[in-house]
Amino acid sequence: xxNKKWWLLSGVIYLILVIGGYSLVTGANxxxxxxxxxxxxxxSHETFEDHNENASMDHHEHQHDSHSHFGExxxxxxxxxxxxxxxxxxxxxxxxxxxxxxxxxxxxxxxxILVSGDLEEFHxxxxxxxxxxxxxxxxxxxxxxxxxxxxxxPVGKSYVVEPQEVMIGEHHGESGEMNLQPDSDLVxxxxxxxxELVTTDLNAGESVELAFDLKGETPEPYLGALGHVxxxxxxxxxxxxxxxxxxxxxxxxAYFPHEGVYKLWAEFKYNDEGVMAFPFVLEVE
Numbered sequence: 091x092x093n094k095k096w097w098l099l100s101g102v103i104y105l106i107l108v109i110g111g112y113s114l115v116t117g118a119n120x121x122x123x124x125x126x127x128x129x130x131x132x133x134s135h136e137t138f139e140d141h142n143e144n145a146s147m148d149h150h151e152h153q154h155d156s157h158s159h160f161g162e163x164x165x166x167x168x169x170x171x172x173x174x175x176x177x178x179x180x181x182x183x184x185x186x187x188x189x190x191x192x193x194x195x196x197x198x199x200x201x202x203i204l205v206s207g208d209l210e211e212f213h214x215x216x217x218x219x220x221x222x223x224x225x226x227x228x229x230x231x232x233x234x235x236x237x238x239x240x241x242x243x244p245v246g247k248s249y250v251v252e253p254q255e256v257m258i259g260e261h262h263g264e265s266g267e268m269n270l271q272p273d274s275d276l277v278x279x280x281x282x283x284x285x286e287l288v289t290t291d292l293n294a295g296e297s298v299e300l301a302f303d304l305k306g307e308t309p310e311p312y313l314g315a316l317g318h319v320x321x322x323x324x325x326x327x328x329x330x331x332x333x334x335x336x337x338x339x340x341x342x343x344a345y346f347p348h349e350g351v352y353k354l355w356a357e358f359k360y361n362d363e364g365v366m367a368f369p370f371v372l373e374v375e
Contacts, residue, residue: 165250169240173229173258178202180217180225180240189223190244196313196333200225201241203320203329204256206234208268212355212367214320233259239322239329251329270324270351272373283307283360285368292374294349300332300342302356309340312359316340324351346374 167190170181180202184190192199202215202225217225238254276287286303300319309316319342321330332342346352354370 164248165252166247167242167244167249169252169254171238171240171254171256173256176228176230178204178215178217178227178229178238178256180227181223182240182242182244183223184244184247190247193243193245195241195243196315196318198313199242201331202227203239203241203331204229204231204236205239205322206236209270209322209324209326209353211236212320212369214318214357214365214367229258231258237322237326239331241329241331251331253326253329268324270353270371272351273371276370278368278370280366280368281363283358283363283366285356285358287354287356287370289372292346292372294346294374296345298344298346298374300344300354300356302340302342302358304340304358307358307360309358310361312357312365316358317342318357319344319354320357321346321352321354323348324353349374 167182167184172179180200182189195201198216199219200217202217204213204215205211211231213229213231215227215229217227220226234257236256236258238256239251240254241251242249276289278285278287284305286305288301288303290299292298302317312318315333316338317334317340319330319332321332321344322328328347330344330346332344335341335343340358350373352372352374354372355367356370357365357367359365
C-alpha cells in the first residue's frame with residue numbers, strides 16, 4: 091500500500107473514532123445540522139441570560155438604594171400588620187413561612203411609613219424587633235383608617251413595598267375623601283422653617299431631579315443622610331422612598347412610574363425643632 095493511501099485510510103479511521111466518541115459521550119449526532127455548534131450556542135445563550143440577570147439585579151439594587159418600589163415584580167416576602175393595645179405589630183415571612191434576615195438600610199432594619207386614608211397625616215416610624223420576624227411600635231394615633239408601608243431589605247429575597255390597610259382604634263370611620271390638588275407654589279413653611287422645591291420636568295418614566303432649598307438652614311444628619319423623601323401616588327398604589335444623591339446634598343432623584351398626582355413629604359432634621367416633614371403635591375405628565 092502506498093504512503094498516500096495509508097495516510098488517507100488512517101485519516102478516515104481517526105474521523106470515525108472521533109465521531110463515535112462524541113456520539114457516545116453526548117448522545118447527539120454531530121452530523122445533524124447545528125449540533126457541532128451546540129456547546130458554543132448554549133454557552134452564548136447562558137452568557138446572554140446571565141447578562142440580563144445581572145442587569146436586572148443591578149437595576150433592582152439601584153432601586154433599593156433609592157428605595158423606590160413600583161410593584162413591577164413579585165414580592166417573595168409577606169407582611170402582616172395589626173393593631174393591639176396601642177401598638178402596631180408587624181410580622182413578615184417568606185413564601186416558605188421562614189423569616190429572612192434583614193439588612194439595615196439607613197441605620198434601621200425597618201422603616202414604617204403610615205399615612206391617613208386621605209393622605210393628610212404622615213408618620214415615619216422605626217419599629218423595634220421583639221422576636222424573629224416580629225416588630226412592634228407603640229402609637230397614640232387618632233382613631234381612623236391608615237395605609238402602612240413597610241420598607242425592609244430581606245437577604246436573598248425580592249421584596250416590593252405594598253400598601254397595607256390598618257385600622258386604628260375602635261371607631262374606624264370612613265377612610266377620608268382623597269382630594270389632592272397639585273401645588274401652584276412649591277415653597278412650604280412650618281414652625282418658622284421654609285423649604286422650596288425645584289424640579290426638572292415632571293414626566294412619567296423618566297428620572298426627575300428634586301432639589302430642596304432650605305433657605306440658609308443646614309439640616310442635621312438624619313438616618314445617615316441630610317434628608318429623606320417619601321412619595322405616594324393618589325391611588326395609593328406606588329411607594330417611592332428616596333435619599334439624597336450625595337452625603338452632603340439635599341438633591342434627590344426620583345422615578346415616577348405613571349402620570350397622575352403624587353404627594354411628597356420631604357423630611358429634614360433641624361437642631362432646634364427635630365425632624366420636620368414638608369408636604370408637596372405634584373402632577374406628573
